[in-house]
Amino acid sequence: MSEQPKTRPEWLSETGLVSVALPEPPLVRKYAGGQPLDVEQEYEESLSEKHLESLAAAGVTLVWVRFYSGFGLEFEKAEIERARDFIVRAQARGLRAAAALQFGLVVPETLLLEEPECHNWLQVNGDGRHVPVGRGAAGVRPCYNCEGFMRYMERVCLLAVDAGADLVHLENVGYNLEPDTCRCPLCVAAFRDFLRQQYGPQDEKTQLAGLARFGHNSFTHVRPPAMARDIASEVTSPHEQEWIRLKVHSLAACLGRLSRLISRRDPECAVGADLLGELGALSEGLYGISFPAHVPLVDLVKRPAAPRGNPSQDFLHAECIAETSEPDGAMDDPKAVVSAEIYLRSQAEASGLKMAGVFGAAAQVGAFPPCSCCLPQWKKEPTLVPLETRLALNLMFNRFGLGCLGEAGRESWFAPGWQERLAQDGNLRMLCAYLDFYASHKAALLGARSLAAVAIYHETAHEMFDPFGDTMESILFERRFEEEGWGCVPLYPNHFADASRFRCVVLGCSALLANETLQAVTRYVESGGGLVVADPTGVRDEWGRECGKPLLDKLLGPEYSGAGNPQPLQRQVGAGRVAAPAIWQNNEELLAAVSFAAGGPPPWSVESAVGARPLSWAVQSADGTLLLHVAAPTAPALPSGLRCSIACDKQPQRVLPCAPGREFAPVAFTWENGRAAFEFGAEAAGGQMPKYLMFRMEIGGA
Numbered sequence: 001m002s003e004q005p006k007t008r009p010e011w012l013s014e015t016g017l018v019s020v021a022l023p024e025p026p027l028v029r030k031y032a033g034g035q036p037l038d039v040e041q042e043y044e045e046s047l048s049e050k051h052l053e054s055l056a057a058a059g060v061t062l063v064w065v066r067f068y069s070g071f072g073l074e075f076e077k078a079e080i081e082r083a084r085d086f087i088v089r090a091q092a093r094g095l096r097a098a099a100a101l102q103f104g105l106v107v108p109e110t111l112l113l114e115e116p117e118c119h120n121w122l123q124v125n126g127d128g129r130h131v132p133v134g135r136g137a138a139g140v141r142p143c144y145n146c147e148g149f150m151r152y153m154e155r156v157c158l159l160a161v162d163a164g165a166d167l168v169h170l171e172n173v174g175y176n177l178e179p180d181t182c183r184c185p186l187c188v189a190a191f192r193d194f195l196r197q198q199y200g201p202q203d204e205k206t207q208l209a210g211l212a213r214f215g216h217n218s219f220t221h222v223r224p225p226a227m228a229r230d231i232a233s234e235v236t237s238p239h240e241q242e243w244i245r246l247k248v249h250s251l252a253a254c255l256g257r258l259s260r261l262i263s264r265r266d267p268e269c270a271v272g273a274d275l276l277g278e279l280g281a282l283s284e285g286l287y288g289i290s291f292p293a294h295v296p297l298v299d300l301v302k303r304p305a306a307p308r309g310n311p312s313q314d315f316l317h318a319e320c321i322a323e324t325s326e327p328d329g330a331m332d333d334p335k336a337v338v339s340a341e342i343y344l345r346s347q348a349e350a351s352g353l354k355m356a357g358v359f360g361a362a363a364q365v366g367a368f369p370p371c372s373c374c375l376p377q378w379k380k381e382p383t384l385v386p387l388e389t390r391l392a393l394n395l396m397f398n399r400f401g402l403g404c405l406g407e408a409g410r411e412s413w414f415a416p417g418w419q420e421r422l423a424q425d426g427n428l429r430m431l432c433a434y435l436d437f438y439a440s441h442k443a444a445l446l447g448a449r450s451l452a453a454v455a456i457y458h459e460t461a462h463e464m465f466d467p468f469g470d471t472m473e474s475i476l477f478e479r480r481f482e483e484e485g486w487g488c489v490p491l492y493p494n495h496f497a498d499a500s501r502f503r504c505v506v507l508g509c510s511a512l513l514a515n516e517t518l519q520a521v522t523r524y525v526e527s528g529g530g531l532v533v534a535d536p537t538g539v540r541d542e543w544g545r546e547c548g549k550p551l552l553d554k555l556l557g558p559e560y561s562g563a564g565n566p567q568p569l570q571r572q573v574g575a576g577r578v579a580a581p582a583i584w585q586n587n588e589e590l591l592a593a594v595s596f597a598a599g600g601p602p603p604w605s606v607e608s609a610v611g612a613r614p615l616s617w618a619v620q621s622a623d624g625t626l627l628l629h630v631a632a633p634t635a636p637a638l639p640s641g642l643r644c645s646i647a648c649d650k651q652p653q654r655v656l657p658c659a660p661g662r663e664f665a666p667v668a669f670t671w672e673n674g675r676a677a678f679e680f681g682a683e684a685a686g687g688q689m690p691k692y693l694m695f696r697m698e699i700g701g702a
Helices: 009-016 028-032 041-049 047-059 075-092 108-114 118-121 145-164 185-199 204-213 237-267 291-297 311-326 334-358 385-398 426-445 460-465 469-483 492-503 516-527 587-598
Strands: 019-020 062-068 096-102 165-173 270-274 300-302 362-364 400-409 454-457 489-491 505-507 530-534 570-572 576-580 606-608 613-621 626-631 642-647 654-661 667-671 675-681 692-699
Touching: 009 626, 019 311, 019 362, 028 041, 041 047, 041 692, 047 075, 062 075, 062 237, 062 505, 062 606, 075 096, 075 426, 096 145, 096 237, 108 118, 118 291, 145 165, 145 237, 165 237, 165 300, 185 204, 237 270, 237 291, 237 460, 270 362, 291 334, 291 492, 291 570, 300 334, 334 385, 334 454, 334 469, 334 489, 385 400, 385 426, 385 613, 385 626, 385 692, 400 426, 426 489, 426 626, 426 654, 426 692, 454 469, 469 505, 469 587, 469 613, 492 516, 492 654, 505 516, 505 675, 516 576, 516 654, 530 587, 606 613, 606 626, 654 667
Parallel strands: 019 062, 019 400, 062 096, 096 165, 165 270, 270 300, 300 362, 454 489, 454 505, 505 530, 530 576
Antiparallel strands: 570 576, 606 642, 613 626, 626 692, 642 675, 654 692, 667 675
């Protein structure tokens, strides 16, 4: 279902993305309601030369401006001209400009005035109603299988490219949750043709596939299934599974078509899309989004301005309650629940950054509010990932920049006059310190290669048909491995041919497993790789059909009994190693399994004298410099007495601790058996530990 990855513009990997977004234009805010009385003046101020000068002085490198809002090209002509003029002036200031286009939203009441056929472009659900985008009268979703809509979007994209945009970004990509998705005649016909091509009577291969999948080869009268809204249940019906696959296929066709069009017009114009969600890189199959199918088609991925729906929010809330409450589910300590939520949200944000990185795409992520039930009475503001935590996560995991700093407007961080506010605003001073720090180390951070030794495999079928089946396991696995110094990155089917760069691959509770995955895993292990299997994995095939015995039976061996296995499993298979903890929730068993499968110690280690293990991540820059990042996502500062070590082929020339806004002397280190070790405590930090540290190791002879 995925197309060939696009060639990415060079500027994207060289700029160091530090971005802000202009507020929505007045026509959008008036349509939504609740705008200030001086909305026109406020927007003009955000477009002004004074504001651009202020952003450039702060170190911002990319500005997002609304270019098309779904109301119609003629209706928005004046706003498009204002955006075009802003793009030219921003680039004259040395800034890159991103043109944001509404892709998954149209406003028919104005669009119909210039496009009478627009009523045929709209999604129609099973009840015959148009499908809204979000709450209120903010617009409706177009049908992604409609040729008229796609030709109109091609016109919009070319206008943005010809306006000189450095990035054309498609917003509101995806579908609503079932059953609120399109069942128009075009989608019904597309579904029938989609099934016929794979399972129809045209040749022996498709005939056999249809008989195995459906028991027949006739799809002339099939209709899209009336799917329930129970997103927690695994999808096992072949009709429902194929309907999900068609949505993924339709979005891929749209993104690929527009991306190729933009690249043909201007190869240096990047393409972006809203492909990330509330859980970073997880659970997006609910919205017809598949990262292996869609991310290779674009250059940048971003989270929508507003969450797509509540399931991920509710899921996180339930998990936080489970982690911090008594068995009856009562919220015993609201502060503990909020702390747990920040912990999980920060890990989900890191997961999204790493996912984009493995596909070679840039990512722009930011904090967002939780569901309303996560707001205890004593806390008035929504629980967000703290600003400094977000900045630290971007320094650690974002290969393309420091991320998005929010909206650029009258009350934004870098509105005109921000220099005068520095003395009174501690958060602004902290933000400026991170910006200065990033500018100083940008050359080493851009495109740095991760030293992670562990990859967690993400089965495409599992994430589409059982999106919440292993969500929490993936989040917890990643955090545990990062705290222990193994590092952890996602591994998708697109990348298994290159899995040999990892010492260990983890199959983490992915009940569904494709036959191609089984073959790839077997080749990887037999050629010397390490495999950790967390039960239940591979108990069903990619269509959710139950197997008589686990698909990984030959790798696991006869002594493995699956759930309730009395002893942890460790065995040699070919040149590789296979391990399975008896209880994967047991931290010691899980880490012992990884140590055995990886065949040695983790590539780095960060411990504390007080026993706490902060989050850590190690990368190597293009010139060979090693960077060890250490952060405390849920605490105001790192624990004192850090004991660090990192594998390096050559002896470092020096180990220099760095932190935003602070300077430290180089630390003493030892280098034995290809490993550098050193300590850093409160004394070296001048009595106060920072929230984030980077140890920079310049390697001799690199």
